Amino acid sequence: MSASAHHPESVTVEVRNLRKSFDELEVLKGVSFTVQPGEIFVIMGPSGSGKSVLLKHIVGLETPDAGDILIQGEPVPNSGARSQYRMAMVFQSPALLTSLTVGENVGLYLSEHRLKSPGEIAAIVAQKLDAVGLKGLENRAPNELSGGMQKRVAIARALVIEPQLFLFDEPTSELDPLMAVTIGEEILKLKNRTHATSIVVTHDRTLAFSIADHIAMIEDGQILFVGTPDEVRRQSDPRIQKFIHAELTPSKSLSP
Amino acid sequence: MFQNIGEIVVLFWQTLQSLPLAWRQRRKVFDQLFEIGNVSLLMVCILSVFIGGVLALQTGPVLVERGLGSVLGGMIGLSMCKELAPVMMAILIAGRIGSAMAAEIGSMRVYQEIDALRTMDIDPVNYLVMPRMIAIALALPTLVMFSIPVGWFGGALVSAFNQKIDVHFDSFFQNLRDVVEAKDVFNGVFKSFVFALAIGIISCHQGLITRGGPRGIGRSVTKAVVNSIVLILILDYILTRFFLYVQK
Numbered sequence: 001m002s003a004s005a006h007h008p009e010s011v012t013v014e015v016r017n018l019r020k021s022f023d024e025l026e027v028l029k030g031v032s033f034t035v036q037p038g039e040i041f042v043i044m045g046p047s048g049s050g051k052s053v054l055l056k057h058i059v060g061l062e063t064p065d066a067g068d069i070l071i072q073g074e075p076v077p078n079s080g081a082r083s084q085y086r087m088a089m090v091f092q093s094p095a096l097l098t099s100l101t102v103g104e105n106v107g108l109y110l111s112e113h114r115l116k117s118p119g120e121i122a123a124i125v126a127q128k129l130d131a132v133g134l135k136g137l138e139n140r141a142p143n144e145l146s147g148g149m150q151k152r153v154a155i156a157r158a159l160v161i162e163p164q165l166f167l168f169d170e171p172t173s174e175l176d177p178l179m180a181v182t183i184g185e186e187i188l189k190l191k192n193r194t195h196a197t198s199i200v201v202t203h204d205r206t207l208a209f210s211i212a213d214h215i216a217m218i219e220d221g222q223i224l225f226v227g228t229p230d231e232v233r234r235q236s237d238p239r240i241q242k243f244i245h246a247e248l249t250p251s252k253s254l255s256p
Numbered sequence: 257m258f259q260n261i262g263e264i265v266v267l268f269w270q271t272l273q274s275l276p277l278a279w280r281q282r283r284k285v286f287d288q289l290f291e292i293g294n295v296s297l298l299m300v301c302i303l304s305v306f307i308g309g310v311l312a313l314q315t316g317p318v319l320v321e322r323g324l325g326s327v328l329g330g331m332i333g334l335s336m337c338k339e340l341a342p343v344m345m346a347i348l349i350a351g352r353i354g355s356a357m358a359a360e361i362g363s364m365r366v367y368q369e370i371d372a373l374r375t376m377d378i379d380p381v382n383y384l385v386m387p388r389m390i391a392i393a394l395a396l397p398t399l400v401m402f403s404i405p406v407g408w409f410g411g412a413l414v415s416a417f418n419q420k421i422d423v424h425f426d427s428f429f430q431n432l433r434d435v436v437e438a439k440d441v442f443n444g445v446f447k448s449f450v451f452a453l454a455i456g457i458i459s460c461h462q463g464l465i466t467r468g469g470p471r472g473i474g475r476s477v478t479k480a481v482v483n484s485i486v487l488i489l490i491l492d493y494i495l496t497r498f499f500l501y502v503q504k
Contacts, residue, residue: 056371059375060374060375061371061374061375087375088375088376089371089372089375091368091371091372092368093367093368095367095368095369095371095372096369096372097364097369097372097373098369099360108376108378109376109377109378112376112378112383113377113378114280154372157372157376161376
């Protein structure tokens with residue numbers, strides 16, 4: 001799978017020697033990589049390897065102890081990038097505001113920043129919900145929807161921002177395999193439709209190998225390897241091979 | 257502890273800075289006002305009647321025995337408006353509304369809703385804290401203004417119908433009118449305004465720093481209520497001392 005042709009609105013993300021500790025625990029130990037404009041870049045690794053913390057740094061929710069994150073050459077923590085480039089993040093939990101309806105959640109960015117009239121917002125909300133297959137659910141409460149539907153509402157909410165950089169934190173966790181496939185397809189559709197640069201954090205190997213232009217393997221706060229899905233498969237590093245080929249074999253597990 | 261105090265001061269300053277945007281958040285302010293008033297009004301009535309009543313019951317017989325039954329109205333009148341109504345209503349609101357604020361904001365924090373707001377460039381202080389602060393700062397003094405006459409009525413009722421006291425309504429309210437001045441009522445209402453700010457800022461701050469799932473939310477709620485009550489009592493002493501100094 002190759003990265004799409006560069007769209008004028010796509011952005012480059014560069015992470016340089018990023019370090020972060022919480023109390024005594026060093027979570028990121030000098031992480032570096034570059035994401036090309038318009039590509040789907042997957043950060044894959046086991047739970048607790050620092051993937052989500054890394055994503056929070058990119059969107060500006062965490063401040064690094066050392067290192068830089070550059071979006072189109074602008075450092076993220078200096079807020080220049082946040083106001084200059086449109087970013088949206090879909091969290092591991094849907095993170096929908098339960099006090100609002102589905103429609104109000106999706107239109108929240110536009111209504112809070114007063115970017116459109118209520119009529120225009122309603123039209124945009126309907127269009128974005130339609131795009132994720134949830135037409136006509138504007139007036140429902142988020143907790144009336146299934147986990148997969150809530151996640152798609154979160155994607156619709158992110159779509160409203162018309163992001164140049166899309167960040168997904170474990171988009172298929174807590175979903176059944178069919179819904180996981182649907183979400184993977186949504187991410188691919190978004191790439192083709194919006195040409196946004198996407199960074200996806202996941203430990204779902206199927207998802208990673210089906211959607212990624214490039215994959216960064218991360219373990220224990222360090223990047224082990226960055227390459228295309230085929231290059232990752234061919235890597236001889238035993239830690240990578242162990243992760244991508246981990247299988248439960250009942251006969252071995254049950255043998256005395 | 258000092259870090260928390262510093263964070264609370266910064267949050268309060270940020271809330272003050274966000275006040276020019278209050279009109280834009282008026283719907284949320286009205287929602288919160290309705291929430292506080294609707295949840296608390298009946299409880300305020302019940303509590304105030306019984307506070308006034310028990311005050312009459314404790315002091316009435318002692319005063320009547322010494323031939324001082326005529327001062328009962330003034331004593332209950334002053335106690336209610338300067339001390340009992342603002343403090344007891346503030347404690348009630350800390351328990352009912354402060355806990356709800358800490359729980360709601362805390363769960364939004366734990367379930368990443370606040371992170372989602374930040375990624376949409378929506379400031380949680382403007383969106384969550386400021387409307388709640390305005391609502392509680394308007395609602396608590398209003399409830400206290402309501403609580404004071406209800407408490408007086410409770411005191412008068414017990415004074416009139418308890419055989420050991422037997423101070424008639426007219427005599428009770430005549431003495432109350434002679435003793436209680438408008439500034440005494442203002443004194444209590446102003447205290448409740450300060451208490452409201454303390455409850456609001458402590459509860460919102462506790463919600464915003466919540467960590468660690470449902471157990472963390474529970475911890476935050478407990479801390480918000482306990483810290484609010486402690487601060488209410490400390491502020492009550494300071495404000496009482498201040499009013500005594502000013503009114504010399």
